[in-house]
Amino acid sequence: MCAGLADAGAHPTSLQKRKMLLSALIPVYNYDCMAFVRSLSRQMQACGVDGEIVVADDGSAAACKAANKDLENVQFCRYIEFEANRGRAAIRNALADMARGEYLLFMDCDAMPPDDLFLSRYADCLSDGSSPDVICGGVTVPDSLPSRDVSLRYYYGLEVERKSASVRLAAPYSSFVPFNFMIRKRTFDRIRFDESFSCYGHEDTFFGFTLQERGVSITHIDNPLVHLGLEPNAVFLAKTRMSVDSLVTHYDKLCPVSRLLRFYCRLCNNGLRFLPYLLYRLCFSAMQQYLIRSARPNLKVFNLYKLAYLSAAMRKTGR
Secondary structure (H helix, E strand, O other): OOOOOOOOOOOHHHHOOOOEEEEEEEEEOOOOOHHHHHHHHHHHHHHOOOEEEEEEEEOOOHHHHHHHHHHHHOOOEEEEEEOOOOOHHHHHHHHHHHOOEEEEEEEOOOEEOOOOOHHHHHHHHHOOOOOOOEEEOOEEOOOOOOOHHHHHHHHHHHHHHOOOHHHHHOOOOOOOOOOEEEEEHHHHHHHOOOOOOOOOOOHHHHHHHHHHHOOOOEEEOOOOEEEOOOOOHHHHHHHHHHHHHHHHHOHHHHOOOOHHHHHHHHHHHOOOOHHHHHHHHHHHHHHHHHHHHOOOOOHHHHHHHHHHHHHHHHHHHOO
C-alpha cells in the first residue's frame, strides 16, 4: 500500500505552503518531457502519494520550451523556466531548493516508467519510515535497438548501465547514477551537487563518492526508468570527450574514485605513460569512425578510446 494518502487529487496550487512526502524533480534541457510528466501525474493520483512534480527548464531552445509549456496545466506539476543554462549540478540544486517534499526523487527528463507502478514502488519503500537516506531505482533501455545511429549509446546502456539491484548492491556507492534516485531532503541539503562541475560530466561520480565519505545510508531496488533519449553515436562520443575533460579539470577530486583515472595513473607509475598516447596518435581517428559506424560496437574499443583521449588531455596539462 502506498504511503502518504492525503490530498491525492489536489492541484499543486493548493499545496504551496505545506510539507509533502515526495517531490519528483526533473531538470529539462532540450527535450520534450510532456509524456513522461503526464505518466508521473497519473501515477501520483492513482497511488495517492502526497507529492508534487517540479520541472525546471535549464535554458532550452525556444522550440523545446514551447513543447513543454503545457506542463503548467498538468496535475501536481510546477514548471519553471530559466533563461540561461545553469549546468547539471546547479539545476539539480535549484530544484531541491524549490522542493517541499520530505523525499526528493530526481529523474532525468528523457525517461519513461516501464509500467504504472513506478511511483508505488518508491512509496512502498517509505511506508514504515525506516528507509535508507538514498534509494536508487536503476536504469534500463528499450527492448530493442531503436536505430543503428544510436548503437553505441544503446549497447553501453544495455551492458554497463542496466544492472539488477542485487548487482548494484555489491558496490552501492560506485553504482550510484543520478538518472533515477530518491534521497531525504535533509540529507541532500547537507551534501548537494558540487557546482564547480559546471561543464558536462562526473558531478554524479563525485556526488556518489561524497555519499560514501559522509557515511550516508544507501540501497538499490529494482525500479528502473527506461532511457529513451539515446544520443546518436557521434553526439555520444562528443559528450564522452567532454566528460573526460571534466575528469582532467577535477583531477584531484576524482582521482580517488574514477576507475579510468586510476588505471591511467597505474600506467604512469609503471613507466607506461607513452602507451595510451601512442594509441591516441595512431588509432584515435580509426576508433572514432568504428564507434560511430558500427551496428554493434565493441565496448572494449570504447574504453580504449576514452583512455587514449584522457592521455592526450592529460598531456596538455603537463601531467
